[in-house]
Amino acid sequence: MRAQRLKHLKDGKNIGKYVIYWMQQSQRIHYNHALNHAVKIANKQQLPLVVYFGLYSGYPDANERSFAFMIEGMRDVKIWLERLGVNFVLRIGKSEEMIFDYLSDAHTLVMDRGYLKYQRLMRKYVLDKSINLDLAIDMVESDLIVPIEEASDKREYGAYTIRKKLLSKYQYYRDITSLDVLDNKSKLNLETQDFDNIHLVLEKFNIDHHVKKSDVYKGGYLEASKWFTHFVQHDIEDYKDRNDPSDPKLSHMSMYLHFGQISSLELLERLEIASMQKQINQASIDAFIEQLLVRRELAFNYVYYTKGYDQFEYMSQPWAYKTMKKHANDERPYIYLISDYENFNTHDKAFNAAMIEMVKTGYMHNYMRMYWAKKIIEWSKTFEEAYHHILYLNNKYFIDGRDPNSYAGVAWCFGNHDRPWKERDVFGQLRYMNAEGLKRKFNIELYIKKMKNYSN
Ligand SMILES: Cc1cc2nc3c(=O)[nH]c(=O)nc-3n(C[C@H](O)[C@H](O)[C@H](O)COP(=O)(O)OP(=O)(O)OC[C@H]3O[C@@H](n4cnc5c(N)ncnc54)[C@H](O)[C@@H]3O)c2cc1C
Numbered sequence: 001m002r003a004q005r006l007k008h009l010k011d012g013k014n015i016g017k018y019v020i021y022w023m024q025q026s027q028r029i030h031y032n033h034a035l036n037h038a039v040k041i042a043n044k045q046q047l048p049l050v051v052y053f054g055l056y057s058g059y060p061d062a063n064e065r066s067f068a069f070m071i072e073g074m075r076d077v078k079i080w081l082e083r084l085g086v087n088f089v090l091r092i093g094k095s096e097e098m099i100f101d102y103l104s105d106a107h108t109l110v111m112d113r114g115y116l117k118y119q120r121l122m123r124k125y126v127l128d129k130s131i132n133l134d135l136a137i138d139m140v141e142s143d144l145i146v147p148i149e150e151a152s153d154k155r156e157y158g159a160y161t162i163r164k165k166l167l168s169k170y171q172y173y174r175d176i177t178s179l180d181v182l183d184n185k186s187k188l189n190l191e192t193q194d195f196d197n198i199h200l201v202l203e204k205f206n207i208d209h210h211v212k213k214s215d216v217y218k219g220g221y222l223e224a225s226k227w228f229t230h231f232v233q234h235d236i237e238d239y240k241d242r243n244d245p246s247d248p249k250l251s252h253m254s255m256y257l258h259f260g261q262i263s264s265l266e267l268l269e270r271l272e273i274a275s276m277q278k279q280i281n282q283a284s285i286d287a288f289i290e291q292l293l294v295r296r297e298l299a300f301n302y303v304y305y306t307k308g309y310d311q312f313e314y315m316s317q318p319w320a321y322k323t324m325k326k327h328a329n330d331e332r333p334y335i336y337l338i339s340d341y342e343n344f345n346t347h348d349k350a351f352n353a354a355m356i357e358m359v360k361t362g363y364m365h366n367y368m369r370m371y372w373a374k375k376i377i378e379w380s381k382t383f384e385e386a387y388h389h390i391l392y393l394n395n396k397y398f399i400d401g402r403d404p405n406s407y408a409g410v411a412w413c414f415g416n417h418d419r420p421w422k423e424r425d426v427f428g429q430l431r432y433m434n435a436e437g438l439k440r441k442f443n444i445e446l447y448i449k450k451m452k453n454y455s456n
Pocket of ligand 1: 250251252253254255257258291292293295296299364365366367369370373394398400401402403405406407409410412413
């Protein structure tokens with residue numbers, strides 16, 4: 001592992017009965033630098049290893065859909081850890097509180113890294129409260145290919161300012177292949193909770209039960225791997241022309257990346273292996289790296305360096321606020337309520353179809369995400385109301401919601417990481433999208449028909 005992934009946060013007294021890895025962001029075994037770092041320390045000290053995971057119903061926007069997906073993933077993790085001789089404990093409750101049941105006996109705590117406000121606060125809370133404990137604390141970055149501060153030390157304006165930095169550095173950070181073998185496989189008798197029966201676990205939680213588990217997408221490394229294998233076998237060739245929502249040539253990796261169930265580094269490696277096995281056109285490979293590396297890591301840069309990434313007043317650029325102010329009072333062609341969107345009840349069939357995809361499956365094609373959000377801007381009384389409605393729906397229904405990409409994707413619709421366009425009513429200089437464009441470019445009727453199948 002490259003040294004830049006590691007932050008040594010606290011010295012310890014070199015005593016303790018085990019090493020503990022708090023798995024929160026990188027919910028996987030494969031290509032997990034934090035887990036591998038924990039194994040290395042355990043082996044050096046000849047200690048057993050504990051992996052701890054906390055499942056908390058008070059997590060922002062928690063609902064049955066995201067919880068089911070996460071629990072499915074944790075089942076994969078548990079099976080693998082047992083095979084590797086690692087002790088796994090899962091606790092239901094506030095992660096950053098429950099972990100203290102295990103810290104006084106620990107030699108070292110290893111944590112992975114999160115970038116959103118509450119993820120950073122959780123880790124800071126554990127660090128601050130551990131100050132008088134004997135253990136050492138390390139934080140390891142594993143969900144980005146290029147570590148966040150190594151990519152850039154400031155908020156970037158757009159893909160054009162960060163691209164060169166990422167492309168020049170990412171080869172250096174292809175730094176993990178397999179997990180070390182754990183020497184000490186002693187079984188410890190630690191308190192843990194059973195979560196094999198997903199329905200029983202879900203029932204216990206005080207979360208939004210209206211947003212049901214997706215029938216289309218299941219969580220876990222094995223599912224992620226299956227989708228990705230399909231993608232490199234059948235769709236990668238056409239990735240450069242992926243915009244047609246009626247014929248999606250996409251990886252569907254965003255939800256797995258969101259929960260850390262698969263690593264973007266692994267996807268990159270697998271793409272390379274595939275390109276050595278068969279001819280894949282370079283334009284498609286470059287287009288995929290542009291999304292997985294440049295756009296995704298730009299989103300992490302955005303939430304990390306933008307204090308108000310989740311607030312209307314701060315999420316975009318001065319030129320965008322200026323143009324929105326100028327057009328604040330333009331007459332909107334339609335005004336809808338959130339319930340109109342959720343009941344697929346607007347005049348626009350393509351928009352309703354996109355809402356069906358979102359509400360019923362938990363996913364939406366990238367092109368339709370742009371169209372969907374732009375229409376909500378057009379049909380809301382104010383820009384601010386539009387922002388809140390878009391973010392609310394995004395984080396409620398998408399399995400990949402509540403991600404740095406969620407905030408960056410929504411802010412993009414309001415001009416962030418974009419540029420001024422030709423001035424027009426309502427949108428001012430914000431980029432505009434219309435239904436005619438969908439009809440002209442794609443077989444949008446086919447998309448609408450396909451989505452209708454989910455609505456029953
Ligand atoms: C209004 C709006 C809201 C969005 N909300 C979310 C969200 O909640 N969660 C989320 O993960 N993404 C979001 N995106 C970004 C993007 O639409 C999704 O990441 C993508 O559609 C996921 O599908 P996929 O994995 O099949 O993508 P693929 O095209 O197969 O791409 C592979 C990976 O590259 C990354 N990627 C692809 N497109 C983008 C992009 N435009 N920006 C940043 N990274 C990208 C993702 O990590 C993705 O999994 C949003 C975009 C917009 C315009």
